[in-house]
Amino acid sequence: MSAGLEFVLLVFMGLPLLIVLINNLLKREIAQKICLSLGLIAGIGQMVAAIVVFVSLNAAGQASVDFSQFWNLTAGASRFSVDFFSLLALFCIGMVVTAGFLTAGKTIGDKRFNFTNLAMIILLGMNGIALVTDLFSLYVFLEITGVASFVMIALNKEGNGIEGGFKYLVMSAIATAFILGGLAFIFMQSGSLLYSDVASALSDWQNVDQPALLIVAFALVLVGFSIKSGIMPFHGWLPDAYQSAPAAVSVILGGIVTKMAGVYAILRLTGDIFVGVNLVNQILMLLAIVSIVLGAVAAITQTDFKRILAYSSISQIGYILLGASCGSAIGLIGAMLHFFNHATFKTTLFVNSAAVETATGTTEIEKLGGLQEKMPVTGVSSILAFLSTAGIPPLAGFWSKLLIILAVWQTGNFFIAGLALFASIFTAAYFLRLQRCVFFGSAVEGLENTKEVTGGICLSSVVLSVITVGFGLLFPLVLLFVQSQGLI
Helix, strand or coil: CCHHHHHHHHHHHHHHHHHHHHHHHCCHHHHHHHHHHHHHHHHHHHHHHHHHHHHHHHHHCCCEEEECCCCCCCCHHHCEEEEHHHHHHHHHHHHHHHHHHHHHHHHCHHHHHHHHHHHHHHHHHHHHHHHECEHHHHHHHHHHHHHHHHHHHCCCCCHHHHHHHHHHHHHHHHHHHHHHHHHHHHHHHHCCCEHHHHHHHCCCHHHCCCHHHHHHHHHHHHHHHHHHHCCCCCCCCHHHHHHHCCHHHHHHHHHHHHHHHHHHHHHHHHHHHCCCCHHHHHHHHHHHHHHHHHHHHHHHCCCEHHHHHHHHHHHHHHHHHHHHHCCCHHHHHHHHHHHHHHHHHHHHHHHHHHHHHHHHCCCEHHHCCCCCCCCHHHHHHHHHHHHHHCCCCCCHHHHHHHHHHHHHHHCCCHHHHHHHHHHHHHHHHHHHHHHHHHCCCCCCCCCCCCCCCCCHHHHHHHHHHHHHHHHHHCHHHHHHHHHHCCCC
16 A cells, blocks of 8 residues: 555544644634634545545555554454445545534534534544444444534533433433444354454354354344434434534534444445345345335424424435345445435535524424525525435436335335335425425515525535536446446
């Protein structure tokens, strides 16, 4: 590995730590002024680093590269690894963190110093989740991400925020117990927690000494990560956490944290470890379709902008897990692409909810209306985001959903494929209701002088919308690249 590439890889773990250090060594008055700029540097720097590493690996014809950061040990657990999927996740993390800091400029107030510190810790935790090669390190970085998230939700020290953070804390503690229990049983059977060692030991899991113990381990780990993901029926904490968190925190939390802290982990487990374990795939498919349908139905009944997005996230996360549950290359590729698409269009919608809240002082859709003329950028970007969410061609969300539904169809689960397709109608229904209540119609009394929120929020909406449209239009090229790599 070249020295230049090794330096770029240092960005993923080193830059967040460096910014936390700088932020806390400076005088508080100076740090308060520049901390958001430092956060932007971290987010943008990570996106650039992910692109550079991707180009380097592709040019070298490598699918992955192993490396260490800050030390040079040979033990597997001390090392990180980056491949095309983890680079996609790292790019999404950088993109959402950048949008979060752009949103924070007008929404976070005097909490920007604490917000930056916590966001950098979350960034470090999520990057670790993407890069680690063993299950215990994965758990450690999950906890780093989770603990910082609890505090961020309650950042304003208000009743709703504290309640939302506490619910997340309690459910996360339960998830931790399940995950650690499952990891203990896996270690008892495999003697290691390295991805490669566990996958090798479990390749013929039915013939191990205690296959029943492995089934229990599968169930425990799957339940733990399902709670972290917020999929049904383990979703109780998620709507309250999303709704009660400050606007910029909701962008980061809804845009990427729950996907990295739960969904990414499940994708890694199904793609790298529990390969070909039909029992795991069947349970995951059941959980996925329940989340897709019930999440969409629940979203229709909500009256708060952010709660609608929360239940929409539950539904869309279900599509990601549905692709992973197929046990096929096309299903996993569809899940990975929907992971990226969800990070893009859902971040757009959370940024737009922040714009609406900043401009009007509320996210209750019954108190809103007629904002399309007052906030045209927010209105148009919301339309593009919800059309992508519903899977309307040629936007990005259509292509990833198409691959997922095709993968399910290939497994012979025609009814589930039909349900997943039909659920898109519910997705269109709740977003049309949201769009009608917030942006269409005549202006509500008291909102006649509402104006578009400019600055970082507006910039985020525009850039994310361009990504959604551009990725959709260029998807054939993406598919050709995936085929050239032999992934499908």
